Amino acid sequence: MTRFPHDEFAKGFLESLLSPFGKVQTSFKIGSEVREVDIYFQPNPQVESDLALGLLGKLAKNSLIFEPFRNPVKTQQIRFCMGKLYDLHADLFRESKRNKQPEPKDSELPCLWILTPTLSEAILDGYGAKLAPEFTPAGVYLVNPSYKFGIVVIHQLQKTPETLWFRLLGKGNVQSEAIVEVAKLPENHPCRQNALDWLGNLKVILESREVLEPEERDLMMQLSPLYLEKIRAAESLGRQEGQCELLLRLLNRRVGSLSPEMQDQVKALTLARLEELGEALLDFTSLTDLETWLNQLH
Amino acid sequence: MTRFPHDEFAKGFLESLLSPFGKVQTSFKIGSEVREVDIYFQPNPQVESDLALGLLGKLAKNSLIFEPFRNPVKTQQIRFCMGKLYDLHADLFRESKRNKQPEPKDSELPCLWILTPTLSEAILDGYGAKLAPEFTPAGVYLVNPSYKFGIVVIHQLQKTPETLWFRLLGKGNVQSEAIVEVAKLPENHPCRQNALDWLGNLKVILESREVLEPEERDLMMQLSPLYLEKIRAAESLGRQEGQCELLLRLLNRRVGSLSPEMQDQVKALTLARLEELGEALLDFTSLTDLETWLNQLH
Incomplete structure (x- = not known):
């Protein structure tokens, strides 16, 4: 009471005036939630x-x-x-x-x-x-x-x-x-992938629910092709990475250790090129063969 | 995440869009104070x-x-x-x-x-x-x-x-x-006493403080006569009650036990009447004397 006498005056005085007409609580505590x-x-x-x-x-x-x-x-x-x-x-x-x-x-x-x-x-x-x-x-x-x-x-x-x-x-x-x-949106739009990922996420969650509102059912239907697109893209990326990995292992066996630069060149190849390289490497005998093959691409 | 899929979609999606441009916090906790x-x-x-x-x-x-x-x-x-x-x-x-x-x-x-x-x-x-x-x-x-x-x-x-x-x-x-x-304000105004009490309170608190703002000093000065008024009123009330108490004791001694009604009549007397009664009771010999004295007031 001694620290803020004017505050205490205001509180106490208003309380005394109002208390005959209802419930007055001063310094009422709220919101510890x-x-x-x-x-x-x-x-x-x-x-x-x-x-x-x-x-x-x-x-x-x-x-x-x-x-x-x-x-x-x-x-x-x-x-x-x-x-x-x-x-x-x-x-x-x-x-x-x-x-x-x-x-x-x-x-x-x-x-x-x-x-x-x-x-x-x-x-x-x-x-x-x-x-x-x-x-x-x-x-x-x-x-x-x-x-x-x-x-x-x-x-x-x-x-x-x-x-x-x-x-x-x-x-x-x-x-x-x-x-x-x-x-x-164009494939290279900076936010497209984000949006598709989150929409895919939403679809999977909605799918897992037992009860759906009709509106959510429509949403699910609509999300399905987009989700499929994402899934196919993921599969295709996985396929390419898998082939690339296997090729690098075969090349290492066949022609010896690849330099990091050569590894990067291989990793950058398209799926079609990777398949070509897979067939070509059967005839390789040295690293030079791989170099020659990579150089003829340019 | 499964309970509110749409909420989580909104949160996650906005977070993913905004995070390159600053700090994003979702489900940010506040205010346990x-x-x-x-x-x-x-x-x-x-x-x-x-x-x-x-x-x-x-x-x-x-x-x-x-x-x-x-x-x-x-x-x-x-x-x-x-x-x-x-x-x-x-x-x-x-x-x-x-x-x-x-x-x-x-x-x-x-x-x-x-x-x-x-x-x-x-x-x-x-x-x-x-x-x-x-x-x-x-x-x-x-x-x-x-x-x-x-x-x-x-x-x-x-x-x-x-x-x-x-x-x-x-x-x-x-x-x-x-x-x-x-x-x-008229003495009988329903809020006057409340206000004077709280102002008196404020004065006492201000008085106890070592440092006062000039404005508070003025306020103190102004509160003093009001405070004095309250103090005098309290003294006067106390004096009356004290006299009344003493008189009742003397009457009991002199003329015997007063009925509750007679006690109330005495308590309701003004200060001046109480003083008169104090002098009169010296000549009383019985309760009837007191009754006669009280009746002659009407």
Whole structure:
């Protein structure tokens, strides 16, 4: 009581005034529960985010947490997420104090991004959320800046490559169409493999479940050919590696130890070339034969 | 991983996309720290709040938490308080689930009221806080309803009896003037004694501190006469009780055991009457003398 007399005055006085009219609890303890933030991202200032990330890259210019919802977020769930965000802020302030560093600036504190398939106007209005076309023409909402949170309404996003990664987190048709777009991406697109891996992962998990919603059944059906593509690619990679390994062993037996450079040259061969080399090596008698064979490829 | 495949898909996929560009942590744990809400009030629906509470009574029609600040609240402190509010909401949801009761409605969840002496326009704007004249003409701000919080900027409140209890929690002149107003309230005002007690309390604590801010020194000076008033009132009450006690003992000795009714009659006498009775009892010889004396008062 002696440390903060004004605080104690305020608490005690308000308590005395209010107690005839209800239950008053001062210094009421809350929240020893450990909670989890789904995704906490802190950008590396040395690395420019990739254009291929589109809208995701724009959001990820700043420290953030993502809370993705499979079903439309409820108004109290938004507050629970805000609670976690502000507790994280408090942690960051405590940490800077512990490490005797300056307090984090407002702009350095993470933002909360809620990802929801759909959301009613009423809930958006309740938080004063307004369209933020500075990010993308539709589907991204911001509230007053000091709350440090925004909402991505996935099914409102325009169907552009920029929004693809978020639409992949949508439901039903929105997700289906996004999966088709991912499948059509050029093979060398930096995010395509990631997406296919995770979609494959999702398929395997859904497969293992006994009960599936009709929507999930459709999703599974759609994921199957993509998954098969991944499986075939994996098989084909495995086949090539297996042949290459066997060839190197035979060559070592037949013509002696290969230099690391020669090994690399062999490893770089296509499947067709490997098969050719397999036939040719039966006639080799020395390392020079292998060298000659490799050189004639150029 | 098998329980929430879509959640895990969203987390894993976003993590894989973002990890080249910074630090990604999924299922990041936060906030095992126990925190305190300054004042948590739940109204008793059976009791109508007193008009004498003014603005305080208007706010206290609903469940609320108060977070009073002695110095102007900072923008991150507002978020910390919101974090506590939303964690309290989460506790209430868990509690209703545990007790197999229906989920609390939005309107039943407590609001946060931040009490601050002053606040910059910039901070108010940052939260989209707008004047709420439905409570009082100035000094009360509300934000979009789903956040469930408001701000009382104490030094902006009009100097009316309605706002007195909040102004007493202000600083400097605002608090001084409120103290003067409290002193001038009629003796029988339902909240006057409460306020004087708590102000007396504050004075005693400030007195015990070695270092006082100049403003606190002024406050002390101002509290002194009020405190003296309380002390004198206490002395006077004590004196009356002491005399009454002694008189009852003497009467018992002189005229025999008094009935409970007669004792009550004596106890209800004013100080002046008690003194008269003290002189009269020297001539009493029986209980009838006392009865006659008491009857002649009417």
